[in-house]
Amino acid sequence: MVKIGIVGGTGYTGVELLRILASHPEAENKLPTLTDLSQELGIGVAALREQLEVARSLGLVEVKPRTGMRRKPYSFAPAVMQSLDYAIALDKDHFLQFADLRQHVERAYWREAVKLLTPEDHETLQDLLSRAWEKLRGSPIEIPHPEHRELHLTIYRRLNNPFVTGLLQSYWDAYETVGLNFFTDYNYLTQVWTYHQQMVDAICANDAEAGYKALSEHTDLIHQLISSSQ
Secondary structure (H helix, E strand, O other): OOOOOOOOOOOOOHHHHHHHHHHOOOOOOOOOOHHHHHHHHOOOHHHHHHHHHHHHHOOOEEEEOOOEEEEOOOOOHHHHHHHHHHHHHHOOHHHHHHHHHHHHHHHHHHHHHHHHOOHHHHHHHHHHHHHHHHHHOOOOOOOOHHHHHHHHHHHHOOOOOHHHHHHHHHHHHHHHHOOHHHOOOHHHHHHHHHHHHHHHHHHHOOOHHHHHHHHHHHHHHHHHHHHHHO
């Protein structure tokens, strides 16, 4: 059995437990049982179960019957989304403020993100465009929201920064929470996907500046939509 010391003094808090879970040598494969962890850490099973529930709600720990507990790959999104859900319930204007943050983040990381994209990523983006236009030109017309979300996340997915990607994932979850994925103004949708076409064409042509211009105009348009819907 691996003995793990308590971090930071005599007390025991959730933060310390999370640090221990992060550093446990077997965490990626299988954590010890609650009983074993209780003995190792010197705290009661009930208190430990509460802290593990917090960790699970944050997407840090996976618990399955028979296989037990293991640490999940780190994602910033669950923690952001929990807080954002609460913020939007308090005041829908919080989504507009978060959307403004997302707009600045996408612009700030655009050049770095597109430089990291692979030829396979370019193909994925072109495929998303084709699927979106097919939906918009079909009968009946369909809203290409899944393609919208995936296109933006694909552009930034090669960044080695879980905080940026987690924040962007949370934006799209919140976008769906407030119902914007059902917005059906056809002229707006075609304008959005025209900007997407310009962005992807620029990415594939290695013209980051042209893509940045299209991104900026596109996110300004979305910001106007969100503002008018509040």
